Amino acid sequence: FSEAPNKKLLTKLYNLEVSEDEIIVSDCGLQDLSITPFLDALRSHKTIAVLDLSHNLLGNQTIERLQHIFASSSHTYGGLTLDLHCNRLGPTALFQICECAILTNRLEVLNLSGNRLTDACSSYLFTILHKSKALYSLNVEQCSITSRTVQKMADALHEGSVLSHLSLGKNNPISSNSMLNLLSKLASLTRFSELSLTGIKLNRLMVDxxxxxxQSSCLSGLLLGGTSIGPVETIRLTKALSCTSQELLRLELSNCGLTTPDFMQICTNLSRINILDLNLGGNSINMEGCDALQGMLVDPQCSIRSLTLDKCNLGLAGIICVIRSLSENGQLEELRMAENTKLVLGRTINFDEDMQEVSTTTEQKQCNNPEPTNDIAPGDIDFENMQVPDSEDEADDDTHRAVSGPHRSCASSLQKNSYSSCQIIQELAEALISAKQLKVLDLSQNGLSEEAIQSLYSAWASVPRGDGMARKHVNKEVVHFSVDGMKCCGLKPCCRRDLQL
Structure with a gap:
């Protein structure tokens, strides 16, 4: 039995961008059977520094074969990155890693996120953390592990550990005690710098x-999205972060329940932290919180290069306010503000054409019904309050007002709204022109019409933005402006190597 060649796999192998030591074959639809030819070829490959098999359909059988390949390899030293995230691995896949001394000796980065490992993997994770002396990055997000495994991981860590990156998010339930034990161990590690607890509910003791x-570690990344940390604890944490001189590559506080009343203090604390990538999406900042954002962005010390404000209920006025503040900011290059308004900005209404259509329709009805019938039942007539016009002309005027009045009022209202919409788009376009350092902008799902998007893109492209040509990516759900050399989308968040923990 033989399968047809996997064209996607062949293309990826042919288009290796870095070197033959880095083998990246993610998202190729590979299964335990169809990957066999690739593994046979891998067996004869002399050196492997990076092996990325993510986003496939691989199970434990593939890891067993990989274990044999590495065990028989003459390449017994040098760092190894093994990326297996988003496959179909079970807990015994980790047993295969534990059984191979070459793997445990060489492992520096191990990404297992998105596999159903469950707590049955706890002893294997303990062994990997204990034996792998070079392991500095471990990702076990969304692996269906709970307090038992977290406690095992805490037990495995020791002062000599070089672990610096740990991603543990999207695993529940995790008890307060096990998390406190783990955080205490992490604080004792001299090299620890980046932590992801996305989706794990944090209480006051955990925030402590x-x-x-x-304060004890040189943190360069802290991801707390969806932790429901709340504004009060966020103020405490950001104050602690502001008291250190470290540079935070990433700080994620999305969907943390931050609200307007305390947002000013949060932004004040954030402005004192050297942050490159800040995510505040999914918090109810509203228009009232824009002053705080503006104050943070115009601060000369602001170092943020990427800011995410998706789903913050800012409205178009808030979007304009934030972008305007960038005229005094020379650092921010990426701004994401999707889904901040439900307003639909439609086409401009032509008052005269609208009225002409109404008039024509009315006349047509009159022509088609030269002798209108009286459909009012006698019992429905209020004789006491009935008024009779003084003349036929007055009756005609009343009829005209009754027919055209509501339409005229509606058209006038629409015209007024269209004018207001045009004014808003003009102000937004002017703000874009002044924000010359921006290289990526996401305005998706903000109710912008095609005409509005084109006007905004014209403004975007009218000023030089670095050395690249202006680009746009627009469809039904997406409104992205960018420049050459900057990716606006297309890469899965879990696969962004520049943002990986």
């Missing part, structure tokens, strides 16, 4: 430990 971690 995070504050201690911020």
């Amino acid at each position: 430990k995070l504050c201690l971690l911020a």
